[in-house]
Amino acid sequence: MSANNAAIRMSTASTAGLLMASAQAPLGSTLIAVALPSISLGISADLVLITSLLVTGYLVVNVICLGPAGKISDVVGHSRILWTGIGLYLIGAAFGVLAQGVSFLFLSRCLMAVAGALVVPATLALLRLHVPPGRRGRIFGLFGATMAIAAACGPVLGGEIVSLFGWRAVFVANVPFLAVSALLLHRYPLPAENTATQRPLRKLTRSLDFMGIGLLALSLTLLIVASKLEGAMFMAVVLAAAIAGVAFVKWEAKTPAPVFDPHLFSLPPFAAGTFIIALQNFAMYGLLFQLPQFFSVFRVTEPRDIGYMLFVMMIGMVFAAPLGGQLTDRIGARSAALLGSVLLLSGVGQLWGIDSFESPQGAMPALLMSGLGLGLCNAPAQSASMSAAEPGQAGMAAGVSSTMRYLGGILSILVLGMVLGDDQIVSVARHTVMIQLFTIAIGLSALMSLWLPGASVATAKSP
Known part of the structure; x- marks a missing residue:
């Protein structure tokens, strides 16, 4: 077609x-x-x-x-x-x-x-x-x-x-x-869908991958539960989540009708776009949870001022996201994502000296730049990953992409709890470590951008 x-x-x-x-x-x-x-x-x-x-x-x-x-x-x-x-x-x-x-x-x-x-x-x-x-x-x-x-x-x-x-x-x-x-x-109304391959829900349930759904649910639930725990119990639950995750991947690779088709990740644009979304969400959610802790504990800042600081990052994302989409259509997903990654790296890089910020207002320029970078990257990553999937797997591709988006945030909260801990004496240094981890994640997402389509999406694979 x-x-x-x-x-x-x-x-x-x-x-x-x-x-x-x-x-x-x-x-x-x-x-x-x-x-x-x-x-x-x-x-x-x-x-x-x-x-x-x-x-x-x-x-x-x-x-x-x-x-x-x-x-x-x-x-x-x-x-x-x-x-x-x-x-x-x-x-x-x-x-x-x-x-x-x-x-x-x-x-x-x-x-x-x-x-x-x-x-x-x-x-x-x-x-x-x-x-x-x-x-x-x-x-x-x-x-x-x-x-x-x-x-x-x-x-x-x-x-x-x-x-x-x-x-x-x-x-x-x-x-x-x-x-x-x-x-x-x-x-x-939307254009009519091809109903030739559609089945009633009662017939779908007979072949639905309940084992895969169960293993995925177990792994994700354990990760979220682990974010509320500490010490040995935290490590035990994380290990159990990892075991369930590995079992899920192995099961999906061999089952005839997987809920997540692993072969999607053999498509470079899909894999790259999906991991860019996950890695950058790792950094974004980490900042949203980390910075309020830092400024409330070490700068005794009012919640309202912290809220305005974070709102600046969200505003940057809102304004840059449509621009990122336009750039994707004009210069290609790769260039648009690389530009966004550079802005994001520059913004987060300014936070390496987090101890030098006396108030949330001082961090606003860095967060605005970070928000602009996040906004620019979202459209090329999402567009490239969804365009790479076959039409018959568009829903599955969207489910994978959305799950990876949340997974990046969940892992960020887990790592944040592991690194910061409750020791207030060395927490400032640990805050810097977290910023460095976010920088590494963003650097990896920038490398992933190289696997996105270099030409305009108009010339990319289409149905």
Whole structure:
């Protein structure tokens, strides 16, 4: 099938509907943060328990479901899975508003986590299939900017909603956005998918890779649990997670219908783009968790000032992501990613002398440059990896990419806990070690950029 016939140009309205739907995942994950104390008081539940169930539990369910959701969308149909995810969001919102106790709140968050896992890979797959190669960079740049804006606006929007309407309103804050998304997708429908290879869900379940899903879930869950532990127990759980991860890779290599096809990583653009996303998320999430610790402990800084400092990095990402997409379409993914990596290296390199910063304001230029670099890199990495996958594996490729994105963040939190520890006497030196580790990760991602397509994505492999 020619590229012109397969890559049907979507309308601006339907693209906006897809982006708005996918934004609910990061918005939902950060929106609830400021409402947790109010929820704890409202239902007379322990704040630590509420945080573990509604935040950590959400993350665990979402990460576990991303891979299987991508595979299912390849078989059942991406549009069907997208609409299923939107429906689950609404059901989850209803449970949250009506909840009288912890159980229903947890169920609400689980439904929302599954919904996000369904919507994001389906959105990426639909963009891959229906956007012409010469425009994918720009569209994936908008995708990255949309996700960054949603994550950054979540706490601000959540705080306003709780102040005006109470904590229950947080669970329906997504509904207006979902309604607009659904209206756009209904009014401007997506191009029809090829249904020749699609099967009903009841038939899919007979051949679904439940062993692979189980091993992946076990490995990721153990990693997240390990981030909450210390000492010998921490090392034991990390080792168990590694064993489960190795078993998962070996199983996927031999099973006939894997949830994650290892052969995808034999495609240089896919492997490079996916690892760039993981490595740079390792650095980004590390900075988001490390810098507040440093400035609150060693500079006794107000949380508001720390929030503004981190917001500068997010703003850099938001502005640079669309530009990274345009550069990808014009000069190729390799050059765009290398340019972003240089900016990111320059920004993080300025943080090597972290002990010299007397306030968060001093670190803002470095974080702005880091955010610009992250934004520039996202579109070429995402576009190249998704373009490398065959059309029939677009959902699986999106699931792998999304899982690797979260894996980078999870590993960052684990390493941060290992390096910083609780010893305040040498923590400043250990903070510098973490910055050096982030620099190494970014340097590796820059090397990975060399395996991205050198020409414009318009000339890259297309269906």
